[in-house]
Amino acid sequence: MQDKRIALVTGANQGVGLQVAKELVAHGLTVLVGSRNFEKGQAAAKQIGMGAHALQLDVTDQASITAAAERIRNEFGRLDVLVNNAAISNTGRRAGVTIEEYAQSTLASNVSLDEVHAVWETNVFGVLAVYQAMLPLLHESPAANIVNVSSGVGSLTANADPASPYHKMFGPVYPASKAALNAMTLAMMIELESTPIKIRLVSPAFTSTNLNNYAGTETVEDGSREVVRVALLGPDDPTGTFTRWENVTIPW
Ligand SMILES: NC(=O)c1ccc[n+]([C@@H]2O[C@H](COP(=O)([O-])OP(=O)(O)OC[C@H]3O[C@@H](n4cnc5c(N)ncnc54)[C@H](OP(=O)(O)O)[C@@H]3O)[C@@H](O)[C@H]2O)c1
Numbered sequence: 001m002q003d004k005r006i007a008l009v010t011g012a013n014q015g016v017g018l019q020v021a022k023e024l025v026a027h028g029l030t031v032l033v034g035s036r037n038f039e040k041g042q043a044a045a046k047q048i049g050m051g052a053h054a055l056q057l058d059v060t061d062q063a064s065i066t067a068a069a070e071r072i073r074n075e076f077g078r079l080d081v082l083v084n085n086a087a088i089s090n091t092g093r094r095a096g097v098t099i100e101e102y103a104q105s106t107l108a109s110n111v112s113l114d115e116v117h118a119v120w121e122t123n124v125f126g127v128l129a130v131y132q133a134m135l136p137l138l139h140e141s142p143a144a145n146i147v148n149v150s151s152g153v154g155s156l157t158a159n160a161d162p163a164s165p166y167h168k169m170f171g172p173v174y175p176a177s178k179a180a181l182n183a184m185t186l187a188m189m190i191e192l193e194s195t196p197i198k199i200r201l202v203s204p205a206f207t208s209t210n211l212n213n214y215a216g217t218e219t220v221e222d223g224s225r226e227v228v229r230v231a232l233l234g235p236d237d238p239t240g241t242f243t244r245w246e247n248v249t250i251p252w
Pocket of ligand 1: 015016035036207216
């Protein structure tokens, strides 16, 4: 059994997930670089170096999730940190279509149900399926830590306020998927209350990644900082928080 803490980051072949994997390795953890495309995961793990291991993991594919959990059990016997990071914002916004135009074509009244199903499949059901598969391994850890990577656009409290800058953008696809993820996280948190496993929500800052066609204003280093900090929290730190930066909370 390894002394080093073992972490799994889903969707770690690029963007925030890759940066989080990189920094957790730098902090001495052994990191499983989850990637739906194994070759991309291998390239990312190679880029990170010693301590990073590619793990094929498509969060929408139960067979892939089950195989990933089996591999972690066989090779490490436990999981200490789970970062549920993988997500999609849409299934293919056409080039040249602005976020505002996309929002207008995905209102509750006119959105394609296929689009809603596809995004929720990854962002909501994918997280729940990974949680279910990894929970027995997290129970093997003396101090396990789950980070669900959400978004400020999923905050019901913030976005119900007409003064919120994202109020008009709150639609059924990505924003509602993150609100549903927050609801799933609350259910997980209540289930875990009597266990040593901690669970927290984090929103990266508005970070330049593929998810937003690189429109984000923060670098991946800065935008991922809170995810890394929360992934490294210990058993005595508060549970159930939703933060964007250290000491900057988001209402659920
Ligand atoms: N960027 C921001 O400004 C921002 C703000 C708030 C919240 N977030 C959240 O931060 C997290 C990371 O996003 P990002 O900005 O880093 O986006 P990104 O660069 O697009 O990365 C998303 C990652 O998720 C993976 N993924 C997508 N579907 C998957 C599936 N079915 N199974 C496994 N992996 C899958 C992608 O894999 P492929 O490479 O194969 O596509 C990619 O590795 C997401 O939860 C996002 O909602 C981002």
